[in-house]
Amino acid sequence: MSKSLPSLADLQQQHQAFIDAKLSLDITRGKPSSEQLALADTIDGILSGNYKSSDGTDTRNYGGLDGLAAAKALGAELLDVPASQVLVGGNASLTLMYQTLSFKRMFDERWKGDIKFLCPVPGYDRHFAICEELGIDMINIDMTVEGPDLNAIKAQLEADSSIRGIWCVPKYQNPTGITFSDACVTGLVELAKQYDFDIFWDNAYAVHHFDPNDVDELLSIWQEAERLNAVDHLWCYASTSKITHAGSGLAFLAASTTNLSWFKARLGIASIGPDKVNQERHIRFFTQHTSLEQHMARHAAILKPRVDCVLNTLSESLGHIDGCRWDTPKGGYFITFYGPEGTASRIAQLAGEAGVKLTPAGATHPYGKDPKDQVIRIAPSFPTLEELEQAMQVFCVAAQIAIAE
Amino acid sequence: MSKSLPSLADLQQQHQAFIDAKLSLDITRGKPSSEQLALADTIDGILSGNYKSSDGTDTRNYGGLDGLAAAKALGAELLDVPASQVLVGGNASLTLMYQTLSFKRMFDERWKGDIKFLCPVPGYDRHFAICEELGIDMINIDMTVEGPDLNAIKAQLEADSSIRGIWCVPKYQNPTGITFSDACVTGLVELAKQYDFDIFWDNAYAVHHFDPNDVDELLSIWQEAERLNAVDHLWCYASTSKITHAGSGLAFLAASTTNLSWFKARLGIASIGPDKVNQERHIRFFTQHTSLEQHMARHAAILKPRVDCVLNTLSESLGHIDGCRWDTPKGGYFITFYGPEGTASRIAQLAGEAGVKLTPAGATHPYGKDPKDQVIRIAPSFPTLEELEQAMQVFCVAAQIAIAE
Numbered sequence: 001m002s003k004s005l006p007s008l009a010d011l012q013q014q015h016q017a018f019i020d021a022k023l024s025l026d027i028t029r030g031k032p033s034s035e036q037l038a039l040a041d042t043i044d045g046i047l048s049g050n051y052k053s054s055d056g057t058d059t060r061n062y063g064g065l066d067g068l069a070a071a072k073a074l075g076a077e078l079l080d081v082p083a084s085q086v087l088v089g090g091n092a093s094l095t096l097m098y099q100t101l102s103f104k105r106m107f108d109e110r111w112k113g114d115i116k117f118l119c120p121v122p123g124y125d126r127h128f129a130i131c132e133e134l135g136i137d138m139i140n141i142d143m144t145v146e147g148p149d150l151n152a153i154k155a156q157l158e159a160d161s162s163i164r165g166i167w168c169v170p171k172y173q174n175p176t177g178i179t180f181s182d183a184c185v186t187g188l189v190e191l192a193k194q195y196d197f198d199i200f201w202d203n204a205y206a207v208h209h210f211d212p213n214d215v216d217e218l219l220s221i222w223q224e225a226e227r228l229n230a231v232d233h234l235w236c237y238a239s240t241s242k243i244t245h246a247g248s249g250l251a252f253l254a255a256s257t258t259n260l261s262w263f264k265a266r267l268g269i270a271s272i273g274p275d276k277v278n279q280e281r282h283i284r285f286f287t288q289h290t291s292l293e294q295h296m297a298r299h300a301a302i303l304k305p306r307v308d309c310v311l312n313t314l315s316e317s318l319g320h321i322d323g324c325r326w327d328t329p330k331g332g333y334f335i336t337f338y339g340p341e342g343t344a345s346r347i348a349q350l351a352g353e354a355g356v357k358l359t360p361a362g363a364t365h366p367y368g369k370d371p372k373d374q375v376i377r378i379a380p381s382f383p384t385l386e387e388l389e390q391a392m393q394v395f396c397v398a399a400q401i402a403i404a405e
Numbered sequence: 406m407s408k409s410l411p412s413l414a415d416l417q418q419q420h421q422a423f424i425d426a427k428l429s430l431d432i433t434r435g436k437p438s439s440e441q442l443a444l445a446d447t448i449d450g451i452l453s454g455n456y457k458s459s460d461g462t463d464t465r466n467y468g469g470l471d472g473l474a475a476a477k478a479l480g481a482e483l484l485d486v487p488a489s490q491v492l493v494g495g496n497a498s499l500t501l502m503y504q505t506l507s508f509k510r511m512f513d514e515r516w517k518g519d520i521k522f523l524c525p526v527p528g529y530d531r532h533f534a535i536c537e538e539l540g541i542d543m544i545n546i547d548m549t550v551e552g553p554d555l556n557a558i559k560a561q562l563e564a565d566s567s568i569r570g571i572w573c574v575p576k577y578q579n580p581t582g583i584t585f586s587d588a589c590v591t592g593l594v595e596l597a598k599q600y601d602f603d604i605f606w607d608n609a610y611a612v613h614h615f616d617p618n619d620v621d622e623l624l625s626i627w628q629e630a631e632r633l634n635a636v637d638h639l640w641c642y643a644s645t646s647k648i649t650h651a652g653s654g655l656a657f658l659a660a661s662t663t664n665l666s667w668f669k670a671r672l673g674i675a676s677i678g679p680d681k682v683n684q685e686r687h688i689r690f691f692t693q694h695t696s697l698e699q700h701m702a703r704h705a706a707i708l709k710p711r712v713d714c715v716l717n718t719l720s721e722s723l724g725h726i727d728g729c730r731w732d733t734p735k736g737g738y739f740i741t742f743y744g745p746e747g748t749a750s751r752i753a754q755l756a757g758e759a760g761v762k763l764t765p766a767g768a769t770h771p772y773g774k775d776p777k778d779q780v781i782r783i784a785p786s787f788p789t790l791e792e793l794e795q796a797m798q799v800f801c802v803a804a805q806i807a808i809a810e
Contacts, residue, residue: 029467037456037465044682045450051442051650060442060650062434090495091680098675106511106539126674133674134511241677245456245465248682269531269538270503272646275496277449277653278683 005321008404014397015354023355025391030174030333031382032246032299039298040244046284051277059276065268066260071279074286075252078206078238081222087260087267088274089251093239096253097200098130100235103266104164105134111164118156118166118197120148122336122364122375124174127167127202131366138366139163143173145327147180150187157195165198171218172205175336175364175377177329179216189224192233201236208242209331210304212297216330222254231256240282242333243295250282306380309388310335317396321403334377336364337395341372343402348376350398356391410726413809419802420759428760430796435579435738436787437651437704444703445649451689456682464681470673471665476684479691480657483611483643486627492665492672493679494656498644501658502605503535505640508671509569510539516569523561523571523602525553527741527769527780529579532572532607536771543771544568548578550732552585555592562600570603576623577610580741580769580782582734584621594629597638606641613647614736615709617702621735627659636661645687647738648700655687711785714793715740722801726808739782741769742800746777748807753781755803761796 051060053068067088076083089096104111116137131138139156141148170180192199209215225231240249286292318324323340344361351358359377362368380388456465458473472493481488494501509516521542536543544561546553575585597604614620630636645654691697723729728745749766756763764782767773785793
């Protein structure tokens with residue numbers, strides 16, 4: 001059912017009013033708000049001068065390449081894997097991903113020369129940037145409501161033997177918010193085994209629900225990979241960046257014993273070991289201060305009104321306009337808006353003129369190229385609710401103008 | 406003047422007594438002692454819930470690839486460079502070094518294929534490990550009392566156009582404790598410019614004196630490089646690993662504007678930015694709690710008796726034995742013992758049998774091969790003074806046996 005748009009003249013008048021108001025709003029990046037960050041502010045000082053871990057380790061000194069046992073257990077909880085398979089890194093899972101791909105590129109013969117990655121789109125720009133930096137060609141794979149399109153993947157694998165990996169954000173995907181179905185998880189493992197490529201499983205939003213009573217369930221890919229004897233095709237990542245403090249959290253890698261031992265041999269050359277003091281802070285925080293579940297419920301309470309604001313504004317202004325759609329995720333950090341083909345760049349341009357910074361159209365696709373120019377990622381977490389409301393008004397007017405034009 | 410050794414039988418009896426005592430001592434790695442680490446224990450909690458940096462940055466959130474301004478200033482003080490040229494990394498300068506070399510290897514055409522590094526010996530095993538990992542061939546350059554032998558370097562450069570870099574620990578060198586002379590610093594810059602290679606200047610012990618009233622002065626290589634228009638040949642590193650807490654300090658890279666901008670373009674793909682909360686802790690520690698100078702004087706007071714213990718024991722037991730020598734550094738973390746040729750492995754073996762772990766003979770040389778088998782690095786910082794005295798007794802008996810044999 002299509003609703004008619006306001007007249008272009010009316011829209012342009014509204015747009016001009018926003019320009020005159022000299023707004024400066026930013027809904028580009030998935031950054032937690034100050035309010036969210038403050039939930040973890042007791043983490044500095046939580047050690048009370050006792051730097052010993054429960055296993056006796058002096059966290060202040062060198063050593064312990066793969067992390068404290070209790071920190072591994074935290075990673076295991078996030079990733080739904082055995083703690084023995086977890087390595088605790090620094091403050092960014094992105095760094096662990098870059099390290100995995102760059103180590104592979106440098107030291108794995110099968111990764112030399114012209115190789116390719118499958119990239120579900122829309123997806124996470126920083127994944128694509130790693131491939132581009134390392135000279136790994138990228139193939140777009142459309143996201144369906146169940147996850148990446150397995151038939152499209154299979155067709156690519158049949159046609160091309162140089163595919164070595166796939167990027168996945170399996171839960172509350174960045175940016176669609178979609179959680180992969182059980183069939184999709186199993187299908188990916190089967191294909192990885194059959195066609196000998198690796199799955200890079202960036203489970204960044206494993207516990208990041210908008211409402212603790214209405215959550216998506218993700219099938220454990222680790223268990224599936226074990227069942228199908230394919231754990232060597234799996235690299236899993238998570239972090240506490242959107243749990244405690246964004247820039248000073250813990251990152252986790254989980255992999256098979258073979259892969260982990262190979263990775264550690266490489267990492268041992270590049271590192272004197274992770275920051276164990278910060279690991280111990282996180283361990284104490286989630287044992288003494290709060291549980292992970294309680295803590296994430298507090299995040300949800302802050303995020304949900306923002307997400308509702310975006311969804312409600314979109315519904316009101318663009319709900320019945322042909323060619324406009326979006327998903328209604330139950331978690332994560334983003335809402336993805338799909339406009340009619342050829343409108344995304346223009347929407348971003350119009351919003352920018354009115355002082356609202358949007359993620360550059362195309363950023364959700366490899367090489368920054370959205371072939372249909374229709375996807376815009378909206379990140380509602382960082383602004384205040386009032387700022388967000390204003391930004392979404394601007395967004396909707398910009399979208400209406402772009403469509404009317 | 407040569408002093409005669411005790412009889413081999415006497416020595417073997419002493420050795421057996423040590424074996425019977427079932428010692429378990431370790432003088433292998435340059436790890437700070439608990440007493441030293443405790444000097445910085447107020448660093449956790451120093452923020453008192455205020456995570457804002459003096460420039461207004463919310464240190465908890467993402468961003469700021471090159472670090473907080475005040476953290477850069479701390480790095481600049483350590484490295485004797487302008488703060489504008491400093492990037493603040495994670496908890497390890499080794500990681501910044503690995504990143505520099507691996508980025509160069511992957512993305513700099515001049516670093517592809519068969520290339521070589523000059524390696525002053527004895528030197529730091531982890532530098533050599535990076536080269537080995539990245540397939541960079543290493544050429545030994547002997548250390549003199551003024552630093553690496555410039556004539557030997559020049560001869561290599563004349564003979565070989567594939568040399569791309571040199572590793573240097575210019576102050577209180579690891580492991581000799583030697584500080585490079587002014588002529589050596591200037592000479593290195595001149596050669597780097599003339600022969601187009603880079604200097605990797607690991608100034609790990611810039612302020613790590615054993616006695617604040619008796620220190621070595623190092624000529625500023627940055628100023629020399631600017632004077633000679635050669636800053637693009639310079640990569641400088643430092644960290645607070647042996648200043649605050651070994652595993653959770655800050656690392657620093659200083660480089661020319663061109664090099665820094667290239668490095669940041671690469672790093673931006675691999676990182677979401679450094680841990681700014683930990684940077685802010687360090688900033689507050691060195692503004693509110695103590696000065697860097699006062700703090701290092703406290704380290705010196707703990708280290709000096711240990712260093713004296715090693716030097717005194719060596720003098721007493723091996724002081725006048727032909728072929729034995731060592732340097733008497735004014736700072737750093739090591740004392741290097743040179744035995745007669747062909748004895749180092751045997752000394753390490755005998756000490757190990759008596760429960761004293763020494764750095765594997767050869768570890769101070771590329772590929773783990775000390776061509777004369779005569780260098781042993783002694784690390785006195787970690788054990789208690791009592792343990793160290795015992796370990797040195799064992800060491801000297803082991804050395805005497807190896808020489809007597």
